[in-house]
Amino acid sequence: MSSRRVYMDYNATTPLHPSVQEAMVRDLEIFANASSMHEDGRKARGRVEEARKAVAELIGCGDNPEQIVFTSGGSESNNTVFATMFHLGRKGPRRGIITSAIEHPCVLNAAKWLESEGFPVTFLKVDEYGKLDMSQLKASLGPDTLLVSIMAANNEIGTIQDMAEIGALAKASGAYFHSDATQAVGKIPVCADDWKADYLTMSCHKLYGPKGVGALYLRKGAPLEPLIRGGHQEHGHRAGTYNNIGILGFGQAARLAKEELPEYARRVFALRNKLRDGLVAAIPKVRVNGHPVNVLPNTLNLSFPGAEGEAILLYLDLAGIEVSTGSACASGSLEPSHVLLATGVGPELAHGSIRFSLGRATSEEDVDYIIEQLPPIIKRLRAMSTVEA
Amino acid sequence: MGDAFSWLYSDVVKDHFMNPKNVFNPDEGFEPDAQGMTGNVKCGDQMLFMLKLKDDVIEDVRWKTYGCASAIASTSMLSEVVKGLTIKDAYNIKPDDIAQRLGGLPDNKIHCSVLGDKALRAAIDDHLAKTGREGAFRNEGARIICTCLNVSDRDIEDAVKQGARDWEGLQARTKIGTVCGGCKKEAEELLHEYVHIFAEE
Numbered sequence: 256m257s258s259r260r261v262y263m264d265y266n267a268t269t270p271l272h273p274s275v276q277e278a279m280v281r282d283l284e285i286f287a288n289a290s291s292m293h294e295d296g297r298k299a300r301g302r303v304e305e306a307r308k309a310v311a312e313l314i315g316c317g318d319n320p321e322q323i324v325f326t327s328g329g330s331e332s333n334n335t336v337f338a339t340m341f342h343l344g345r346k347g348p349r350r351g352i353i354t355s356a357i358e359h360p361c362v363l364n365a366a367k368w369l370e371s372e373g374f375p376v377t378f379l380k381v382d383e384y385g386k387l388d389m390s391q392l393k394a395s396l397g398p399d400t401l402l403v404s405i406m407a408a409n410n411e412i413g414t415i416q417d418m419a420e421i422g423a424l425a426k427a428s429g430a431y432f433h434s435d436a437t438q439a440v441g442k443i444p445v446c447a448d449d450w451k452a453d454y455l456t457m458s459c460h461k462l463y464g465p466k467g468v469g470a471l472y473l474r475k476g477a478p479l480e481p482l483i484r485g486g487h488q489e490h491g492h493r494a495g496t497y498n499n500i501g502i503l504g505f506g507q508a509a510r511l512a513k514e515e516l517p518e519y520a521r522r523v524f525a526l527r528n529k530l531r532d533g534l535v536a537a538i539p540k541v542r543v544n545g546h547p548v549n550v551l552p553n554t555l556n557l558s559f560p561g562a563e564g565e566a567i568l569l570y571l572d573l574a575g576i577e578v579s580t581g582s583a584c585a586s587g588s589l590e591p592s593h594v595l596l597a598t599g600v601g602p603e604l605a606h607g608s609i610r611f612s613l614g615r616a617t618s619e620e621d622v623d624y625i626i627e628q629l630p631p632i633i634k635r636l637r638a639m640s641t642v643e644a
Numbered sequence: 645m646g647d648a649f650s651w652l653y654s655d656v657v658k659d660h661f662m663n664p665k666n667v668f669n670p671d672e673g674f675e676p677d678a679q680g681m682t683g684n685v686k687c688g689d690q691m692l693f694m695l696k697l698k699d700d701v702i703e704d705v706r707w708k709t710y711g712c713a714s715a716i717a718s719t720s721m722l723s724e725v726v727k728g729l730t731i732k733d734a735y736n737i738k739p740d741d742i743a744q745r746l747g748g749l750p751d752n753k754i755h756c757s758v759l760g761d762k763a764l765r766a767a768i769d770d771h772l773a774k775t776g777r778e779g780a781f782r783n784e785g786a787r788i789i790c791t792c793l794n795v796s797d798r799d800i801e802d803a804v805k806q807g808a809r810d811w812e813g814l815q816a817r818t819k820i821g822t823v824c825g826g827c828k829k830e831a832e833e834l835l836h837e838y839v840h841i842f843a844e845e
Binding site: 561562563564565566569573582583584591601602603606638639640641642 | 652661662664667668669681685686687688689690691692708709710711712713714715716753756
């Protein structure tokens, strides 16, 4: 094992920003129930409301922070939207659900659940770069469309969709528009209004905050059926005692994400491109997955023909480099990355894919270290491979 | 222990993964007497096993794989174990034996480790065919799955190789499970496994 650790899996999760950790530790003694009327309760609630304002500001709706509903994370936020559609679709004339083939499993599986309940569901195709097929979207929209749910940026390949255009089309058809912006928030500018979103999903642990906290942006007037019923918290949208320390951590993470975004994006994008150029120059026949321009600044997805992804990942791990792969062998299923398959790269390139996701702490030295360590690993795996690179 | 790798694989697996034994190297000039290939790149794993033989004894082996850490480590281990064995004994090695020697494998990785074993048997079958004994070991080491009709795991494997892809297809070829049906669950698991290894295109 190498003593050097290079973490390149920030799309999986991020460490706490030191300033978030500081804020959380400082207020750990605030234990009171944020719904209690007494002074300690009001103090706890104050932190929650400050956080709500900061999260609202991160997605450009700081004037209406009440549009933010705190949840346990991205999966809950997404499931709440789909559960709401289940209730609306049972009562109303609109039942059509439109989403994409490259969504996160929590959206895909929620959509499949609606399909099993008899809702017509369309999984839109994407092109070789992971961009949504807009003509298929236009053709699929109709007077019976209930929801359009499209992720803003893909977690595996980083491709960013044309959200304003998609939102405008969805709204023009009279459908609700939801976006899973879990990977976009904190990495690119996100404005719920510009996208005409009715619902927007966020997760705190992807932006240097704690795990177990997320949010759902809910446009004023958009319907919401609670997934968790109980008390009157969050205007009845989401019951359960406030996770006030987690939520205040989210607030601080949101403040920092907004403040640091331009500098962060500029810096990690330069490092990401350096990593891409270095690896493409040092290793023959590398395929760069995802969109060449409309891509998250921190995400680099590469395929190495002739080498299997889980083996690459574990050799990198032994060298202290932490990444993820689209290989079936790493997922526990027999299918490789559904995202890469949807871009049409073919199973072999999907099995041999590696995602590098950079972050705040990534340094030039980290990038140099990978450019030094990876080429001999690929060379070695290709030498023992039954498949020509 | 205390090693970050250990939660996933044993130290023995790790050692075979880091330093796989008997990997084919084109510069060595290894001339196999028989070879067998199994698996499919589309499924993310493929294995080639090559044998050097004398009087039905395995003198030396080489292998190549497009596969994960489990496939690499288990085939490395297998390649050490089979040297010096008769082809009949080698044919009867069970994937479980290899997994045990490796100090165990995670449940979802067992199927990756059977690839080496299948490729080895394909290589031995190749040798048998070349020496006019095609299919001679068909029932070696076979395990009866359907006790009513005496259908073995090898019969299921053969049925898949001949085109069976689902339970009905398997029954049409082997009559398996048509009496008491008690073997259906186990047979379906094997069917799924063999379809993955031999048939997915």
